[in-house]
Amino acid sequence: MLVETAVCTGMALGIPVGASLLAILQWIMIPLHTPQGETAKAFPRPPWLSEGVNWAVVGESGAGKSGLVNGLRGVKHNDPGAAPEGMTEMTITQTKYLLFQNRNFALWDMPGHGTAKVPTKHYFSQFGLLHFHGVIICIKDGRVLEDNIEMVRMLQKHQVPFYIVQNRFFSTLEADVADTDANLEDSAFVQGEANKVAQAIHLGFRRGKVDVDFNRIFLICSRKLVWAHGARFNDSLMQDLQLMSWKASKLGKETSPPSFPTPVDVSQTQRRGKKVPSLLPVSLFSLEP
Numbered sequence: 207m208l209v210e211t212a213v214c215t216g217m218a219l220g221i222p223v224g225a226s227l228l229a230i231l232q233w234i235m236i237p238l239h240t241p242q243g244e245t246a247k248a249f250p251r252p253p254w255l256s257e258g259v260n261w262a263v264v265g266e267s268g269a270g271k272s273g274l275v276n277g278l279r280g281v282k283h284n285d286p287g288a289a290p291e292g293m294t295e296m297t298i299t300q301t302k303y304l305l306f307q308n309r310n311f312a313l314w315d316m317p318g319h320g321t322a323k324v325p326t327k328h329y330f331s332q333f334g335l336l337h338f339h340g341v342i343i344c345i346k347d348g349r350v351l352e353d354n355i356e357m358v359r360m361l362q363k364h365q366v367p368f369y370i371v372q373n374r375f376f377s378t379l380e381a382d383v384a385d386t387d388a389n390l391e392d393s394a395f396v397q398g399e400a401n402k403v404a405q406a407i408h409l410g411f412r413r414g415k416v417d418v419d420f421n422r423i424f425l426i427c428s429r430k431l432v433w434a435h436g437a438r439f440n441d442s443l444m445q446d447l448q449l450m451s452w453k454a455s456k457l458g459k460e461t462s463p464p465s466f467p468t469p470v471d472v473s474q475t476q477r478r479g480k481k482v483p484s485l486l487p488v489s490l491f492s493l494e495p
Contacts, residue, residue: 235259237339239365245336252334256302258310259447262335265344266353267318270373270428274344275303275315277373277428278440289315300333314338319353326353330360340367340446348372348403350410358416367446369422370407375400375434376427400425400434 235258241249263271272289276282283291289303301315319329335341341361345354354370361368372378379399380390388395404423411418424439431440 237337237366239336241336241364245364249331249334249336251337252300254300255334255337256310256312258312260312260314260338261340261342262314262316262333262338263342263344264316264319264329264335264357266346266351269318269344269346271318271344272315273428274342274371274373274426275313277426277431277436278313278443279303279305283429319357326356329357335361336364336366338366340369342369342371345370345372345407347378348406348410350407350414352414355411355414355416358411358418362416369424369439369443370411370418371424371426371439372403372407373426373428375403375425376430379434396434404435 240246240251263275265271270291272291273283275289276285276291281288287303289301299317302312303315305311305313316333317324319326324332330336341357343354343357345351358368358370376390379396382399383390390396403425404420407423408418408420422442424435424442426436426439427433428436430436
């Protein structure tokens with residue numbers, strides 16, 4: 207049934223009848239916001255960008271991008287295959303990391319923007335952000351820079367989904383309350399402090415005349431993903447990916463998104479040696495080329 211539906215869908219979309227099932231599925235999984243016409247010429251798809259679902263993790267130098275990639279993948283910074291972490295820029299070229307141990311579902315650790323080597327104004331054309339399914343923007347210390355504002359403005363213009371995330375919030379808050387009796391394991395206290403910073407970030411974007419959805423701003427600690435806004439960020443991202451996969455596939459006749467496994471704490475599950483369930487239809491991602 208999947209094969210028949212895919213072929214019919216491919217024909218309806220103008221894909222040659224002789225195209226393989228894999229080719230049809232890969233074509234269908236192209237993001238709905240993929241640039242066309244003159245925009246596509248100005249912002250071409252990078253030759254290194256793989257098929258399947260791709261999310262970019264971007265931000266200024268030292269914003270915790272690599273740590274976030276590791277946290278979402280459920281690996282420690284010193285595990286084999288982990289993204290190199292540091293307080294300075296560790297990523298000098300785009301690097302692909304598989305999510306959910308699935309070769310067609312990737313997070314891309316991107317070089318820091320706003321540097322002499324990679325100015326923000328050339329970032330979209332150089333790294334093809336308009337061809338990703340979504341973007342996670344990492345910021346530092348609750349500061350909203352002009353580069354962050356310009357990036358959000360561009361993503362909104364082209365309808366690319368995005369999140370604003372401050373990583374390493376545990377270290378920041380720990381330093382702020384060092385001389386107090388505050389308990390960083392007190393969920394209510396931590397949530398309150400995280401919300402204050404999120405409100406400041408939201409206001410920073412508004413001052414830059416950019417309206418960012420407050421519910422897509424998160425303060426997290428990638429090494430403790432259930433802390434602060436971490437669990438909510440994980441759930442929100444998983445729900446976005448579920449809905450995105452349903453919209454992009456167009457393979458079923460459902461009138462609402464399909465049911466998927468409940469989002470899990472990826473880091474804790476993988477470290478216990480359990481297999482993390484894929485949140486996307488397995489049939490879309492288990493085919494060999």
